[in-house]
Amino acid sequence: MISARSFWHSLPIEGRWLLSTVAFQTLGRGLTLPFTIIYLHEVRGxxxxxxxxxxxxxxxxxxxxxxxxxxxxxxxxxxxxxLVGLVAMIIGCVLLAYATNAIVAGVALVLIGLNFGVSWIGFNAIIATLVQGDLRQQYFGVNFALVNLGIGVGGIIGGFFVDVTRPETFTAIFLVDAATNLIPMALLLGPLRRVRTHGDAEARHETPAEGYRQILRRPEVLWVTLLTFVAMFIGYGQMEGGFPAFARQVSGVSTQIIGFSFAVNTAVIVLLQFTVLRFITGKRRTRVMQVMALVWGVSWLILGATGLLPDSLAAAIGVLAFMGVFAFGETMLQPTVPAVYNDLASDRSRGRYNAINSAAFQGGAILGPIAAGLLLDHDLQAGYIATMVIGCLAIAVLAIALERRIAPDVNGVPEPEPAASPAE
Known part of the structure; x- marks a missing residue:
């Protein structure tokens, strides 16, 4: 059984350095993430x-x-x-802190997007290089919990600190966000400087390097990528768009309840991630995804039920319950999907596999709010919830299809040992 102590002692020193700083690295992002659009609209006009x-x-x-x-x-x-991405992020945050026109703000956000585009892929490649097997799955899960802790604490601090009548408070949080990016930069220049995520181009390799076309010809890659896209579409793609809009317009809850629901989400992930990891270690990752799909389906039904009692205490409790149950599902998704991608990859193509994962994530996160806006703008509240539930069922079906196409070790269980031949 996994414990925090045994997990920590199993990590290489570079993995400990990286993991111990995650919450501090993401604190700055938590300070700015919930308030950037408020800053652009209400402060910069x-x-x-x-x-x-x-x-x-x-x-x-x-x-x-x-x-x-x-x-x-x-x-x-x-x-x-x-390192290039982190430099872009620091410059982008500083520019945004002082952006008084749309062109400067646009350049700043493009630079921030550049960092977002490389950070998920790069750090996943480093993690996969440092740890293997069950430890890799556990690392992804713990890392996810710490990312949420940093963002959650940052959001709480930011909520108490920023004031739209005092633009300097927003300038301060963007500068802090820039400063927190010096932490991963110091790690990459120091303790992680010898970590090599790519194969030696001049050496001979048993496994050839794969291009995107070759990778995407693999059926298992297509199935896990489609699963990732759907999960992002009905999951994270709704967290900043569809869910808040439904909670306000249909459930009739206050903005304070919506804000507190995100705190509930963070708390559930931080408190339950290790417990969930204990149960899913050694289990088929595709079966864990199916359970996650069921949990998410229940969460969306809970949110849908809040529309039956709008502007009530029951609706407020339901919105909080939705985020808690949804977060429980997240603790199953984040350790498994990145582990599958990286177990499919070789060191010579790890960046490309993680890039495909990232593209599916970003695609779902972009299209999710668009679909939510179209449905809710046309007063199709029941259709919105039905779409989310159908998406959960689709994840379960995709997980079944994926299980038939990946090897047991990629699916989180050891290869069965061949039966001993009878003695002659």
């Missing part, structure tokens, strides 16, 4: 449509550079690419 477009630049740029980032990581290593 851009209209809401323009502010929404500027915010979308982050995801658009991240999606556009996913494929080239994976190729660069496989060729030059994650460390070099991540």
């Amino acid at each position: 851009f209209d809401l449509g323009l502010s929404g477009f500027l915010m979308s630049l982050i995801a658009i740029v991240a999606l556009a550079i996913a494929a080239p980032s994976g190729t660069l990581i496989d060729r030059f290593g994650a460390r070099v690419v991540l």
Whole structure:
């Protein structure tokens, strides 16, 4: 059984350095993430449509550079690419802190999107290089919990600190966000400087390097990528768009309840991640995905039920319950999907595999809010919930299909030992 102590002692020293700083690295992002659109609209005076477009630049740029980032990581290593991304992030945050016109804000958000596009891919490649097997799955899960802890604490601090009547408070949080990116930069230049995520181009390799076309010909890659896209579409793609809109317009709850629901989400992930890891270690990852799909389906039904009793205490409790149950499902998704991608990959193509994962993530996160807006703008509240539940069923079906196409070790269980031949 996994415990925090045994997990920590199993990690290489580089893995300990990286994991111990995750919450501090993401604290700055938590300070700014919930308040960037408020800053653009209410502090800098851009209209809401323009502010929404500027915010979308982050995801658009991240999606556009996913494929080239994976190729660069496989060729030059994650460390070099991540350092470039971190420099872009620092410059972007500083520019945004002082952006008084839309052009400067747009340039800043493009630079931030550039970092988003390489950071997921690069750090996943480093993690997969440092740890293997069950430990890799556990690491992804614990890392996810710590990312949420940093963002959650940052959001709480930011909520108490920022004031739209005092623009300097927003300037301060963006500068802090820039400063927190010096932490991973110091790690990459120090303790992680010898971590090599790519194969030696001049050495002979048993496994040939794979291009994107070759990777995407693998049926198991297509199935897990489609599963990732659907999970992001009905999951994270709704967290900043569909869920808040439904909770306000249909459930009739206050903005304070919506804000507190995100705190519930963070708390559930941080408190339950290790417990969930104990139960899923050694289990088929595709079966865990099916359970996650069931949990998410229940969560969306809970949210749908809040629309039957709008503007009530029951609706407020239901919204909080939705986020708690949804978070429980997240603790099963995040350790498994990245582990499958990285167990399918070789060191010579790890960047490309993680780039495909990132592209599916970004694609779902971009299209999710668009679909939610179309459904809710046309008063199709029941259709919105039905779409989310059908998406959960689709994840379960995709997980069944994926299980038939991946090897047991990629699915999180050891290969069965061959039966002993009878003695002659």
